[in-house]
Amino acid sequence: MRAREDGVILINVLVALALGAAIVVLMFTSQENLMDRTRRAAAATQAEALALGAEASLVAALRRDMEVAPETDHMEEAWALAAQEEVQLETGSFSVTVSDAQARFDLNALAAGRLLQQQTLARLITVLELPDRVALDINDHLIRRGPVRDLAEIEALDAPTRAALAPYVSLLPQTGDVNVNTASEVVIAVMLGSPSAARQLVKRREVAGFLTKGDLTDAGIVALNGIGFTSVVYDVESRAEVDGLAVSLTSRLLRRTVLGQKEVRVIARSFSSHGVDADPLPAPPPFRP
Template sequence: MHTKHARQSPALQPAQRKLPVRSRRPQPPGARPRGAALLAAMLTVTLVATLAATALWQQWRAVEVETAERARVQAAWIMLGALDWSRLILRQDASSGGADHLGEPWAMPLQEARLSSFLAGEGNAAPPEDASTDLSDAFLSGQILDLQGRLNLSNLVLGGKVQETALHQFERLFANLGLPAAELDLLVQALLQTQAPANAESDTPLLPPSVAQLGWLGLAPATVAALAPYVVLLPQQTPVNLNTAPAEVLQAAIAGIDRADAQRLVQARAGRHFSNLNEVRDRLGAKAVVSDSLHSVASAFFEARGQLRLGEIVVGQRSLLYRQGVNVRTLWSERGAFPLVADSAGAADTVNP
């Protein structure tokens, strides 16, 4: 019994056995793990890709900035040339003399046309369609408007006093358009304040630069929108050109006529324009009051509108032109979106420089 127990005792104590020890292959000195090398390679590729993308973006941005600046300069030069062309047309019209009417060349709008074709029509050599030039993608349109074909707000107040005759004209216009008389009173009072001497105790309102900003003087937006096609704000008093004014302005500008008389006047001048005011008096009869100080058949203030489409870039410009004899001066110009109107007696809302 004692011997059997002694033989089984080693099996009862497995913890006392020694496990075999596996030998490890010795690593060569200076060797690096493969995972670290792969990670370093990936970081290098990422860094190179980032630097390349940054350089490519900067190059693209520089090209876009240069392209935009070149297009802006080209558009500015083309619009300047279009403005000079408008001045030349008005100068030639003044050289021929006579009245200003809607049948003259200056009143004909230039519909959008390819600039290269337009230059070729003037006797210049146009670049071929496949030429690498920006002119092949440039389209120009323009129009000249007679600003004296509407009532001038500057006629209402002169030297800090309300001009009664001009006030009656605006009263008729407000009545014809269905606008409240209180809005006209507000407008007159505001214009008086703009000409009042500066007072430290009260704020003097500024004269708005255009009809679109008449809201500065307290007019309602609906009133400003209704007045825009029929009034203008010029730097000096001006008569109404009866050859270019629409029927609404004619009815307001000429005392003693109604809307039917104004419409007949528009139809009569469409066949043959008025060369002088006596022809207008003969057409309307004794009931109409046609004055040399309030009415005319010629104009001195015009607005030149132009729009250039150069690829995806669209540039608009309008300028106030003042004509004295054969001299035509540009009083100011501004850039923006100024679409062409249906005719020269349409909605121009310029300006006070």
């Protein structure tokens, strides 16, 4: 009888020891998970701060350009040169790129129903060898429903068509001319309706770094409908990485003058993150122009 009682006590002790060991393991595991999540959250915060700093550098450069060179915007100016290849820092790395949204044809201009913009779109559709119905679908949607923020909003366009259009079109928050100082030869040709004139202008731009109204006049371009030499809308992509977690920040910037004060405003911003076991960052709501 005594032996049986001793056996029961031993089993109880072993069970208690097993439960204690399990609790200790769980405590250490939970602590390790908590520390890992804390580390990744700290890395995400640092990467986000780096990306925002890269964005701020472009805001400052574009603001400065409004003061020192308001008459033209081209790829040899400080705002364009502010773009950085990947830079290694003690805390991580970052890179930033900037593109002129007015280097492309603004589809939102079609919402006004003007013939000139419709003709420009028709030429672009022809150059890209897309079906004629694409131009009709785009015109119909924008005239009936107004400006859009994303090509995907035009339901009639499938993914391959959107991909074909994307390098040559933009969706501006306000009306703006195509900047011949940043536009591609294809876009200039479509805007002017003259591939030969576009070729001539791009060659001049490659030599001088930018174009003037005189250059267009010399090329036989008199009417500057939809063509300009400056821009107010820019897209910036900043990428930062800290401790294996990378954050990408896409921003749209708008330059404007309000009550005599020149400013550069972030009108849209979105974050994304990726990395080993990275948790997605919450994206702040977009800014409204």
